Amino acid sequence: MNWKSYTETQNIASLQEYILMKHNIILTKKGKSVKGTVQLTGSKSECNRALIIEALSNGKVKVENISDAADAVLLAGILRAEVKDRKLEISGADDSRIEHPLSEINVGPAGTAMRFLTAYLALQDEGVILTGSERMKQRPIGILVEALRELGAQIEYVENEGFPPIKLKGSLVQQSNKVSIKGNISSQYITALLLIAARLPFGLELHIEGDLTSRPYVEMTLAMLQTAGIQHTWQVNVIAIKNQDFTTTSLYIEPDWSAASYWYAIAALADEAELFLPGLTQYSLQGDSVITEIMANFGITSQFKDGGVYLQKEAKAISRKIFDLKECPDLAQTIVVICAALGHEATFTGLETLKIKETDRIKALQNELAKIGVKLTEKGQVYKLDCSEKQIPEYVFINTYDDHRMAMAFAPLALLIPQVEVEDADVVEKSYPAFWKDLEKVGFEAEATG
Numbered sequence: 067m068n069w070k071s072y073t074e075t076q077n078i079a080s081l082q083e084y085i086l087m088k089h090n091i092i093l094t095k096k097g098k099s100v101k102g103t104v105q106l107t108g109s110k111s112e113c114n115r116a117l118i119i120e121a122l123s124n125g126k127v128k129v130e131n132i133s134d135a136a137d138a139v140l141l142a143g144i145l146r147a148e149v150k151d152r153k154l155e156i157s158g159a160d161d162s163r164i165e166h167p168l169s170e171i172n173v174g175p176a177g178t179a180m181r182f183l184t185a186y187l188a189l190q191d192e193g194v195i196l197t198g199s200e201r202m203k204q205r206p207i208g209i210l211v212e213a214l215r216e217l218g219a220q221i222e223y224v225e226n227e228g229f230p231p232i233k234l235k236g237s238l239v240q241q242s243n244k245v246s247i248k249g250n251i252s253s254q255y256i257t258a259l260l261l262i263a264a265r266l267p268f269g270l271e272l273h274i275e276g277d278l279t280s281r282p283y284v285e286m287t288l289a290m291l292q293t294a295g296i297q298h299t300w301q302v303n304v305i306a307i308k309n310q311d312f313t314t315t316s317l318y319i320e321p322d323w324s325a326a327s328y329w330y331a332i333a334a335l336a337d338e339a340e341l342f343l344p345g346l347t348q349y350s351l352q353g354d355s356v357i358t359e360i361m362a363n364f365g366i367t368s369q370f371k372d373g374g375v376y377l378q379k380e381a382k383a384i385s386r387k388i389f390d391l392k393e394c395p396d397l398a399q400t401i402v403v404i405c406a407a408l409g410h411e412a413t414f415t416g417l418e419t420l421k422i423k424e425t426d427r428i429k430a431l432q433n434e435l436a437k438i439g440v441k442l443t444e445k446g447q448v449y450k451l452d453c454s455e456k457q458i459p460e461y462v463f464i465n466t467y468d469d470h471r472m473a474m475a476f477a478p479l480a481l482l483i484p485q486v487e488v489e490d491a492d493v494v495e496k497s498y499p500a501f502w503k504d505l506e507k508v509g510f511e512a513e514a515t516g
């Protein structure tokens with residue numbers, strides 16, 4: 067059983083069973099050359115936006131190449147059931163509402179599902195409780211709830227102020243179309259509001275206060291809305307979307323560039339690498355495609371042809387010491403681990419949001435890097451690697467903290483360390499269920515324990 071089936075059954079017995087049935091993976095790799103083709107699954111970010119757009123479009127928009135990332139499968143299940151069973155009614159529409167009992171939706175650890183559904187469900191005419199995993203209950207939602215309340219939604223906290231679970235009490239009656247929102251905590255709040263903006267009777271004028279973190283994700287949202295016929299303006303810090311209809315179209319989900327980053331890491335740690343990742347495009351909507359530029363500093367070339375990207379490794383001294391990852395936070399663990407493994411004492415900025423993701427990723431990185439003698443030190447907003455005591459053990463156990471990216475970022479160490487045991491192998495399902503199988507395809511051995 068994995069967390070997906072746990073959230074499906076949602077009872078204590080299955081939670082205990084789930085904990086008991088967690089298994090680890092022992093990774094080994096003979097030789098240090100990696101060659102092969104890896105078909106990555108669709109981006110969960112693109113897919114979860116597309117699914118909300120599809121659900122709001124009254125049948126006009128269809129999602130193609132749906133991702134099999136658990137976060138996307140989960141949202142598709144919820145939304146497709148929702149749209150079938152319920153009628154989308156917002157203020158101004160006819161009043162023939164159907165009474166539904168208050169139901170509960172559990173999104174497990176899926177941050178985008180939590181945030182996007184909060185906005186989507188605020189438009190529905192019946193009440194619902196939206197909850198998630200224990201970690202989700204520690205990931206803030208107050209900024210988004212506040213913005214939706216200003217628009218006219220009725221939302222209450224079920225346990226702790228500012229955090230899931232939340233009770234959405236029925237259809238939003240729009241009070242205002244101007245909302246200010248802090249930009250430096252999570253761009254997902256902004257995306258959530260933009261996704262529903264065209265369905266608000268008076269549209270939305272969103273004022274972003276202060277710095278905007280994870281900006282490419284907001285750009286992705288607007289680009290996908292545009293493909294679905296929704297126009298916007300973005301001037302300085304104000305994004306405006308009028309009430310308007312979706313056009314008939316399909317949204318095609320590109321493979322996941324965040325998942326591709328683990329293959330760049332493997333190429334960086336291998337002696338020889340020739341990898342082909344089909345379906346990835348140079349001008350992607352995904353900000354994490356910047357991994358091509360970042361890894362060029364490590365001698366990994368990216369050549370776009372045959373409908374995908376070829377990765378090759380060239381012998382080269384590493385040419386960059388400072389990495390600002392504010393626009394690509396999901397690459398942080400990959401890049402920090404590559405630098406640590408190569409003994410490259412780099413400096414990192416833009417990591418502030420890492421503390422409120424699937425786990426506190428800064429602490430998790432510090433704990434796990436210590437196992438190879440590397441320190442990640444924090445001074446204000448600047449993080450530095452100290453590799454002076456780096457050592458390569460014969461065996462390492464990597465704790466994963468319920469974070470898919472901890473598992474995938476540390477797995478490439480198997481190119482340097484004879485045995486890498488990764489805790490809770492199923493954690494990768496959140497974004498990249500075939501990760502271990504794909505490693506086997508290119509010559510890693512991945513043995514499950516327990």
Ligand SMILES: O=C(O)C1=C[C@@H](OP(=O)(O)O)[C@@H](O)[C@H](O)C1
Pocket residue numbers: 110111112178251252253254257279280283395396419
């Ligand atoms: O909008 C999205 O699809 C995402 C935005 C980012 O979150 P933040 O905006 O919270 O940094 C990213 O870390 C997450 O994996 C996916």
Ligand SMILES: C=C(OP(=O)(O)O)C(=O)O
Pocket residue numbers: 175176177178179396423424471497
């Ligand atoms: C932060 C992530 O996801 P989410 O916020 O959607 O849970 C991630 O995939 O790294």
